[in-house]
Amino acid sequence: MTDTHEEGLRARKRRATREAIERAAVELSLEHGYEHVTVEMICEVADISQRTFFNYAGSKEGAVLGIEPPLPDQELRAAYVAGRGSDPLEDLLATLAEAFARMGGAAPELFRKRRRVIESHPALALKEFARMEEAQSTVVELVRERLEEDDAGAAPGGAPSPGRVAGERSLDARMTVSLAFGVMHFAAASWLDEGLPPDPGPFLAAALERARRLTGR
Amino acid sequence: MTDTHEEGLRARKRRATREAIERAAVELSLEHGYEHVTVEMICEVADISQRTFFNYAGSKEGAVLGIEPPLPDQELRAAYVAGRGSDPLEDLLATLAEAFARMGGAAPELFRKRRRVIESHPALALKEFARMEEAQSTVVELVRERLEEDDAGAAPGGAPSPGRVAGERSLDARMTVSLAFGVMHFAAASWLDEGLPPDPGPFLAAALERARRLTGR
DNA sequence: CGGCAGAAGTGTATATTTGCAGAACTGCTA
DNA sequence: TAGCAGTTCTGCAAATATACACTTCTGCCG
Numbered sequence: 001m002t003d004t005h006e007e008g009l010r011a012r013k014r015r016a017t018r019e020a021i022e023r024a025a026v027e028l029s030l031e032h033g034y035e036h037v038t039v040e041m042i043c044e045v046a047d048i049s050q051r052t053f054f055n056y057a058g059s060k061e062g063a064v065l066g067i068e069p070p071l072p073d074q075e076l077r078a079a080y081v082a083g084r085g086s087d088p089l090e091d092l093l094a095t096l097a098e099a100f101a102r103m104g105g106a107a108p109e110l111f112r113k114r115r116r117v118i119e120s121h122p123a124l125a126l127k128e129f130a131r132m133e134e135a136q137s138t139v140v141e142l143v144r145e146r147l148e149e150d151d152a153g154a155a156p157g158g159a160p161s162p163g164r165v166a167g168e169r170s171l172d173a174r175m176t177v178s179l180a181f182g183v184m185h186f187a188a189a190s191w192l193d194e195g196l197p198p199d200p201g202p203f204l205a206a207a208l209e210r211a212r213r214l215t216g217r
Numbered sequence: 218m219t220d221t222h223e224e225g226l227r228a229r230k231r232r233a234t235r236e237a238i239e240r241a242a243v244e245l246s247l248e249h250g251y252e253h254v255t256v257e258m259i260c261e262v263a264d265i266s267q268r269t270f271f272n273y274a275g276s277k278e279g280a281v282l283g284i285e286p287p288l289p290d291q292e293l294r295a296a297y298v299a300g301r302g303s304d305p306l307e308d309l310l311a312t313l314a315e316a317f318a319r320m321g322g323a324a325p326e327l328f329r330k331r332r333r334v335i336e337s338h339p340a341l342a343l344k345e346f347a348r349m350e351e352a353q354s355t356v357v358e359l360v361r362e363r364l365e366e367d368d369a370g371a372a373p374g375g376a377p378s379p380g381r382v383a384g385e386r387s388l389d390a391r392m393t394v395s396l397a398f399g400v401m402h403f404a405a406a407s408w409l410d411e412g413l414p415p416d417p418g419p420f421l422a423a424a425l426e427r428a429r430r431l432t433g434r
Numbered sequence: 435c436g437g438c439a440g441a442a443g444t445g446t447a448t449a450t451t452t453g454c455a456g457a458a459c460t461g462c463t464a
Numbered sequence: 465t466a467g468c469a470g471t472t473c474t475g476c477a478a479a480t481a482t483a484c485a486c487t488t489c490t491g492c493c494g
Contacts, residue, residue, distance in 0.1 A: 008490080008491070009489095009490065009491085010441075010442080010489085010490055010491075013442085013489095013490090014442080017442095017443095038478090038479065038480090039479075039480065039481090040479085048443080048444090049443070049444050049445075050444090050445095050480095050481095051443070051444055051445075051446095051482095052442080052443055052444070054480090054481065054482075055442080055443075058481095059480080059481075060479090060480070060481095088431075089431060089432065171407075171427065172427065172431060174403055174406065175403050175424065175427045175428060175431055176431055178399040178400065178402045178403040178428075179396070179399045179400075179428060179431065179432065180399075181399055181402070182395040182396045182397075182398055182399025182400075182402075183392075183395065183396075183399075185395045185398070185399075186391055186392050186395040189391065190388075207392065210388065210389065210392045211392060211395075211396060211432060212432055214305075214306060214389060214392055214393055214396065215306065215396065215428065215429055215432040216432075216433075225460080225461070226459095226460065226461085227459085227460055227461075227471075227472080230459095230460090230472090231472085234473095255448090255449065255450090256449075256450065256451090257449085265473080265474090266473070266474050266475075267450095267451095267474090267475095268452095268473075268474055268475070268476090269472085269473055269474070271450090271451065271452075272472080272473075275451095276450080276451080277449095277450070277451095
C-alpha cells in the first residue's frame with residue numbers, strides 16, 4: 001500500500017536511513033540490552049553520523065520505539081471523523097488503540113523484535129504510550145473535525161441550533177483528548193501490570209467504563 | 218511553622234544547599250534568561266559541584282521550578298482524606314490547586330521571581346504542572362485513603378455492603394488520579410492561553426465541568 | 435549538460451545528565 | 465575525644481543532546 005515506486009531518490013534514501021536506524025537500535029538492544037547500547041554503536045551499524053542520528057530519531061528512545069509515533073493512518077482518521085452519532089471519546093480511544101495495534105504493518109519482524117525489547121524494559125512501555133502525546137495537537141485537530149461533523153449532522157438545515165460555536169468545539173476537542181490520554185495512562189498501567197498481553201483493547205474498554213463511573217455524580 | 222531549631226546541622230546544611238541552588242537558578246534566569254544559564258553558572262554561585270547540583274535538583278529545570286514538586290502539605294492531605302461525602306475527583310482537583318497556590322509559603326520573594334521566569338518561558342509553565350505527575354504514586358496513595366474512608370463511612374456497622382474491595386479501591390484511586398491529571402492538563406493549557414493569571418482555580422473548575430459533560434452518556 | 439536552490443548530512447564545540455569510586459563530613463557512641 | 469557507620473559531597477569519565485556553521489547531494493530548470 002505504501003508506494004515505494006514513484007518516490008524520488010531523496011525520499012527513498014530517507015526511508016532507508018530511518019529503517020536502518022530503527023533496525024540497528026532494536027537489534028543491538030536485543031543483543032546487548034537497551035541500556036548497554038550507545039548511540040555511537042547504533043550510528044556505526046547504521047553508518048551515519050551522530051548528528052544525523054539525532055536529526056532522525058530525536059533521541060535514543062525514539063530510535064528503539066520507532067521514529068514515527070503510533071498515530072492513526074488516513075483510513076482510521078477518516079473512519080473516526082465520519083463516526084457521527086456515537087461517543088467521540090469512546091471512538092477516539094478505540095481509534096488510538098487500533099493505531100497502536102497496526103504499528104507493525106509494514107515490518108512485522110522488526111515490530112516483533114521491538115516488542116521483545118520493550119517487554120524486558122517496562123519503563124519503555126510507558127514511554128511508548130507517552131509518545132502519542134507528543135502529537136497532541138494532531139489528535140486534537142482530528143477530534144475537532146469529528147465534532148464539527150457531529151454538529152453539522154445535528155442541524156442539517158438552517159436550523160437555529162448550529163451546535164457548538166467553533167471556539168467551544170475546539171475546547172471540547174482539547175478536553176476530549178486530555179481525557180483520552182488520562183484514560184490511556186490508566187489503561188497502559190493496567191496493561192503493563194498484566195505483563196503486556198498482545199491485545200490492549202480490553203484494558204482500554206475497562207478503563208473507560210471505570211472513568212465513566214468515577215465522573216458520574 | 219517549619220522548625221528550623223531542633224534540626225541537626227546536617228539537615229540545616231541540606232536545606233541551605235537546596236535554597237542556594239533554587240535561588241541561584243532563579244536569579245540567574247531572571248538576569249540572563251533561562252536558556253542562557255548553564256548548570257555550571259548555577260554551581261558557581263551556589264558554590265557546589267556539578268555532581269551535587271544534580272543530586273539535589275535532578276535537572277536544570279528542577280532547579281528553576283523548585284526542587285520539591287508542589288504536593289499538598291499535611292494539612293491539605295488530612296482535609297482531603299476526611300472530606301467524605303463529596304466527590305473525590307472534584308475534591309482532589311481543588312486540593313491540588315490549593316497546593317499549587319501555596320507553593321510560595323516559606324519564601325515569597327523567591328516565589329515571585331520564579332513566577333516571572335516562568336511567565337517569560339511558557340514551556341516551563343507546562344513542565345511545572347507536569348511535575349506533579351512525578352509524584353503520581355504519592356497522590357494515588359492519598360486518594361486511596363480517601364476512598365477507604367468513604368467506604369467505611371458508607372457501611373458504618375457490620376453492614377453487608379463493605380463498599381469496594383481493596384483491589385477495586387486501588388484501581389479507582391489510580392483512575393481518579395489519571396483523570397485529575399487529564400483535567401489538569403487541559404486547565405493548564407487554558408490557563409497558559411490566558412497569560413497565567415494569578416488564580417488558576419477557575420480554570421480547573423471550568424475544566425472539570427467540561428469533562429463531566431463530555432463523559433456523560 | 436550546467437548550474438542553482440534548497441534539502442540532507444556532517445564536524446565541532448558545548449551543555450546536560452548519569453555511574454562509579456573515593457574523600458569529607460556528621461551524628462553517635464564508647 | 466577518638467573513632468565508627470552512614471550520609472553527603474566531589475572528581476572523573478562517558479553518554480546523551482543541542483547549536484551552529486559548513487559540505488554534499490538531489491531535484492529541477494534553462
